Amino acid sequence: MVGVWCLVTWMNLGRPSKLRLVELGPGRGTLMSDLLRGAGSFPEFAQALEVELVEISPALRRAQWVALRCTGGEQRSGVGSGGGETGVGEGGGGGQDAVEGTSSVSGGGVRVRWRATLDEVPQEGPPTVYLAHEFFDALPVHQFVRDKGGRNWLEKMVDVAEPSDPGPHHLRFVLSPGQTPAAALLVPRRLAALVDEERRGVQALEVSAHGMATAERLALRVGAHGGAALVIDYGRGSPPYTDSLIAIRQHKGVHALSRPGTADLSAWVDFGALRLAAEGSGAAVEVHGPVSQAQLLLSLGIQARAQTLADVATSEGQAQALAAAFHRLVGQDEGGMGRSYQAMAIVQGGLPAPVGLYKRGTLRLLQDQANATNPTAAAPNATAAAPNATAAAPNATAGAPHSDGDADEAGGTRK
Numbered sequence: 001m002v003g004v005w006c007l008v009t010w011m012n013l014g015r016p017s018k019l020r021l022v023e024l025g026p027g028r029g030t031l032m033s034d035l036l037r038g039a040g041s042f043p044e045f046a047q048a049l050e051v052e053l054v055e056i057s058p059a060l061r062r063a064q065w066v067a068l069r070c071t072g073g074e075q076r077s078g079v080g081s082g083g084g085e086t087g088v089g090e091g092g093g094g095g096q097d098a099v100e101g102t103s104s105v106s107g108g109g110v111r112v113r114w115r116a117t118l119d120e121v122p123q124e125g126p127p128t129v130y131l132a133h134e135f136f137d138a139l140p141v142h143q144f145v146r147d148k149g150g151r152n153w154l155e156k157m158v159d160v161a162e163p164s165d166p167g168p169h170h171l172r173f174v175l176s177p178g179q180t181p182a183a184a185l186l187v188p189r190r191l192a193a194l195v196d197e198e199r200r201g202v203q204a205l206e207v208s209a210h211g212m213a214t215a216e217r218l219a220l221r222v223g224a225h226g227g228a229a230l231v232i233d234y235g236r237g238s239p240p241y242t243d244s245l246i247a248i249r250q251h252k253g254v255h256a257l258s259r260p261g262t263a264d265l266s267a268w269v270d271f272g273a274l275r276l277a278a279e280g281s282g283a284a285v286e287v288h289g290p291v292s293q294a295q296l297l298l299s300l301g302i303q304a305r306a307q308t309l310a311d312v313a314t315s316e317g318q319a320q321a322l323a324a325a326f327h328r329l330v331g332q333d334e335g336g337m338g339r340s341y342q343a344m345a346i347v348q349g350g351l352p353a354p355v356g357l358y359k360r361g362t363l364r365l366l367q368d369q370a371n372a373t374n375p376t377a378a379a380p381n382a383t384a385a386a387p388n389a390t391a392a393a394p395n396a397t398a399g400a401p402h403s404d405g406d407a408d409e410a411g412g413t414r415k
């Protein structure tokens with residue numbers, strides 16, 4: 001479905017002969033691998049593509065190299081050695097420095113490069129489509145709390161625990177003694193973008209400066225060099241979160257200070273802050289959304305796709321797995337990914353509104369479709385939807401770059 005979005009965006013861009021596709025935080029490479037396979041049905045589009053993967057984890061780079069059935073780049077990097085499908089993170093040599101910037105070719109013949117940061121992706125050249133699926137939730141957040149008098153904003157910091165009371169983690173959260181530079185910079189900016197009703201009574205605030213800076217950079221790139229960016233993640237447009245940070249180790253929630261570096265940290269994405277940063281950049285872009293994932297996927301035709309797969313289901317088990325995956329992706333019930341996941345696009349000025357992110361007027365019809373869908377009626381090809389039992393709890397699949405916890409297991413229900 002994300003591939004369809006890229007295809008339509010490429011058409012909106014006037015079918016350029018070259019299109020750079022950049023994915024931020026590709027995890028195990030499943031989304032890009034599905035996308036490139038689907039692109040094979042549209043030769044002109046497929047031939048235009050060159051891929052850049054922004055990934056900080058060497059182990060996940062190796063997983064991506066395998067998932068995309070790459071050749072090349074392995075001599076210098078060693079990404080391809082060390083046990084194939086199951087060798088991710090084991091042996092294989094190679095490393096962050098060696099892989100960066102080396103060029104490989106995917107099984108479908110598309111050139112693929114890896115970068116450790118967005119800044120390393122060239123800005124010059126063809127128009128670029130940026131994809132960030134469950135990337136922003138993995139970025140660090142600041143947390144602020146109003147002081148007792150209500151005038152100053154203090155920042156939650158990490159301190160060494162008292163020797164007399166070390167606790168289980170030997171670390172503790174404390175409040176800064178006064179206003180920190182981050183509080184002075186971020187809090188007024190985020191609060192100013194809220195409507196009066198939301199702003200009143202806010203006693204705590206969570207802001208990802210890293211997320212905002214990334215959204216700003218994406219807007220500046222898209223505005224100056226052409227293209228679009230699509231962000232899909234769990235979160236909401238407003239009001240901002242106060243404390244959504246969680247840590248996951250081996251699919252279980254743990255304390256955020258428990259053995260730092262061994263669990264994935266994740267926070268719900270404040271799309272309002274991303275919009276604020278993109279619009280505040282002054283770039284020649286238009287920001288669309290956030291809209292619910294249900295709206296995006298239904299607009300892109302997920303229902304027809306599910307029906308096509310249902311028509312060729314070969315067993316009752318397949319049918320039920322597809323139905324469950326479909327319902328999970330577009331389900332509007334509390335906690336369903338159709339509602340808890342949101343999508344936002346940043347497009348170069350003057351392009352048509354991106355598919356699936358139209359104005360809210362279309363939402364009711366789409367929601368009606370999602371609600372009317374009986375999950376037991378559709379049927380499937382289970383491999384296409386790859387249902388993942390943990391996906392309904394979005395954070396359970398989040399990866400973190402510096403963790404040896406779940407990062408190698410990053411995944412989720414495919415879109």
Ligand SMILES: C[S@@+](CC[C@H](N)C(=O)[O-])C[C@H]1O[C@@H](n2cnc3c(N)ncnc32)[C@H](O)[C@@H]1O
Binds near residue numbers: 024028031054411
């Ligand atoms: C939760 S996983 C998402 C994986 C994949 N996009 C998906 O939806 O299944 C987050 C990904 O972002 C990567 N990542 C996190 N922070 C990053 C950073 N600052 N720079 C580059 N990659 C980062 C992680 O290593 C991982 O690949």
